Amino acid sequence: MVVRLNSAGIHEYLMHQGLCDSTDVVEDVQQLLGKNLNLLVQIRKHDAPPSSASQLLIKQAPIGRTELPRQDFEEEWRIHQLLACHEPLLPLQALLPQGLKFDADNAIQIFRYLGPYSDLGDFYDDAEQFSAKIPVAIGSALATLHQATFQRQDYHLELDPESAGHEVEPPDFRDELENLTPEILRQISIDGLKFYRLYNRSKELSKAIAELEHDYEPCCLVHHDLKFRNILLHDDWFRWQPPPCLPAAVEALCLPDAQGLVRLIDWEQWAWGDPAFDVGALVAEYLRLWLKSLVLSRDVDLSVALQLAAVPLDRLQPSLSAFMQAYLAQFPGILAAFPAFPERVLRFAGLGLIGAIQDRLHYRESCGNLEIAMLQVARSLLCNPEAAMVTVFGRSHFSPDDFQPPGPEPDLEPDRGGIGSTCSAAPSPLDTLELQAEVPQPHWLQHGSGQEALADLINHVRIEPPLICHPAYADLDLVHPGEPVSTGVDQRQQRLSKLPEQLRQAYVVGQVRNYLHDIYFSGEQERKSAGSGVTKEFKNDAVSGLNVDYFHRIQLANGGTGFLDSDWVVIGWDEHRAQVEKDGLRLWVDPNIDLVLQDGLKAGCGSAELRRPLWGQWWCCGCPMPF
CATH class of the missing domain: 3.30.200 (Phosphorylase Kinase; domain 1)
Structure with a gap:
């Protein structure tokens, strides 16, 4: 058992x-x-x-x-x-x-447990400056891991004995983009389907991904799920002195106590694969820092949004360049195997951005301006990586001999508890952890008290540009929600004033709307400020975020054959499936189960009704439950 x-x-x-x-x-x-x-x-x-x-x-x-x-x-x-x-x-x-x-x-x-470490995603979420030491350490560590197993088929066979006598199967990056079935209608919100419609419009993008599949070269151990959340950064990172030249031994990538400056965790999805896949995944992570900081709205011109980015791309270019330089200097042989390795990395970075969009959609996020911007950047990287070199890295060419250790930097040692704290009394390792606790819903959600919510809003919410304030919650910066309030008010006000009056008002209204929604509807603001002192027993009793027994009751209470959706056009057939299209969305379906064909319909043309699974409202024990 x-x-x-x-x-x-x-x-x-x-x-x-x-x-x-x-x-x-x-x-x-x-x-x-x-x-x-x-x-x-x-x-x-x-x-x-x-x-x-x-x-x-x-x-x-x-x-x-x-x-x-x-x-x-x-x-x-x-x-x-x-x-x-x-x-x-x-x-x-x-x-x-x-x-x-x-x-x-x-x-x-x-x-x-690695107590003196914090995940790199949290670190960069709070970062006010971007030290070149960190990407140098990451690039060197990743190159060391790749180089140690490069072209070592004996290691490959030890990791995967069943691969003996078989070539590694080429990847199918397009499968989840182009071979969609009606099941996608259960998994993705209606608004999220917009992404797949946009993808279907770009034959150039599909061709670029197909070429990447063809060029994929499995030659070493790769993490295959690299993101900032899967990298731990030592809290004393600022004390590390990069080696004067690369390549260097692993010991040079450690602190004096032999602790690695960075550690790569969660290797469940490892693969014997192409090293550019991992490198490109981290380039995509840096680009997402920039894209997530853009003020993207139909009311804000793109040129203005780029000027107002909390993390401008040119601010990230030194980190991106240092990361690539360190990787190539630590593993110079990679250029002999792949002379155009940096361009290859950018293609995989584009693929990484598309994967990040799909991850968000599978969490039932909508396809909004951020996702559309990510898709546009991904297409540029996949279809024209040479032109993107200067934009991303600030340079058009790399050589292993280019590496220079980061020069003197401003005092990066934090002056308060948290990452890199040097307080005389060291904080408990638990103090730096994001702990899960039971967080009560806002009072007005628990009791359905709309009047109390309205009274609270009138009495406590204050709009004092560039801040929105409520005494019970963290202040929100109208210009850059991710910036600490300690940033100079004059500086933030100057950024806001760059917008034309009409756009400035529309932007402020949108920020106010989101802030109020987080307090009075989603409870997100309460979750951010809630303490972690609730004592409870922790069990492995959740599936998809729901209690196992409750999830089972939902499954038992939900059944049926779905409903018929008209105006789908049959555009193709293979041996066992039909491909249908409606409003730019293409699905592969079983014609014997999913389609109701009109009288006289011939193979390869005509309209049909698609049997769609139920979506939106699931019923459990008589209560509607939105998914």
Whole structure:
């Protein structure tokens, strides 16, 4: 029987795994946010002081009501075994998390918790300046990992014994873009389908992705899911001195205590693949910092939006250039295998932006101005990477000999607690974690008290450009919501004043609307400011964010065959499927199940009705539940 991990039984479970004994004391258990159940456990010997407690990170994939857990963790554990079993690869362990145990029967991983680290996504969300040290460290670390396994088929066979005698299958990047079925109507919001309509209009984009599939060269171990959230940055990063020249040993990428400056985590989706895929994924992450900071609105001209970007692209160019320079200098042989490697990276960066859009849509986000801008940039990178070199990197050519260590930078050491804090009393590692707690809904959502909400709005919300204020919530900067309020008011006011009066008013109205929605409807503002002091028992009892039993009741209460949707045009057939189109959206369907053909319809032409799955309202126990 599968063990469903929970905080109440964590002591007994660790005893069973041989990681503690019956006299050890579990000091604390907290749940970290993530797609898996992630428990942070503090445990110590019974006769030892609390300060000596060790910290373990215990992970288990979600388990349905009757399902077995996914085996993704077994894939990740293969990477740790590979590094541990080959002496030349042992130094690379400083660049990954420290694995202690893998319970294959229950798909549970146990790691030594990396206390003095924070995820790079959170770091950049709060960043006011962009040190070149960080991209140099990331580029060097990634190049080291790629180079260590480059063209090593023995490592490939050890990781994937079933690949013996078989060529690596080429990727199919277009499958989830072009081979859509009616199931997409369950997964994506109606507004989100706009993305697929826009994609279908661009034959040039489809051709560019097809060429990328053809050019894909599997030649080394790649992470295959690299994003800022999967990179940990040491809190003392600002103390690191980059090596004067590259390539350098792994030790040069570590702090004096041998802790890696950066660590790459969550290797469940590793692949034997093309190194440019990983490098391009991180270039896409930097570009998203710029794109997410744009003031994108139908009321704001694009040229004005670019001027008002909180993170202008030219501010990111030094980081992007340093990242690419460090990678090439650490792994100069990559240019012998791929002479146009930087351009190749930009093509994969375009693919990464498209993947980021799809990820957002699968969380039922709409396809808005941000997604459209990401798609436009992705097309430029995929279809014309040579022209994009100067725009992205600020230069048209790279050479391994170009690398120069970052020069002196302003004092980057934070002056308050958090990342890199140097307070005399070191904060608890738990202080820097984003912990999951039960957060009550706003009072007016709990009780449906519209009058109370209106009274609260009238009495407490103040618009004092460039700020919107409510005493119970964080102030919102009208110009750049992500900037700290400590930024000079005069500077923010100057940015806002660049907009024409009509556009300025429209922009302010939009910001006010979003701020009020977050307080009085979604409760997002309350979630941001809520404390984490609620004590609760943590269990692996959620699927898709819902309690397992509740999710099962929803499934039982929802059935039917959907409804008929007219005016779909049959545009093609293959052996078992028909392709239909409506308003630019193309789907592959089973004509015997999904289509109701009009009388006299001939293969390859004519109209049909599509049997669509129910979308929008699901009913459970008599109550509507929006998805």
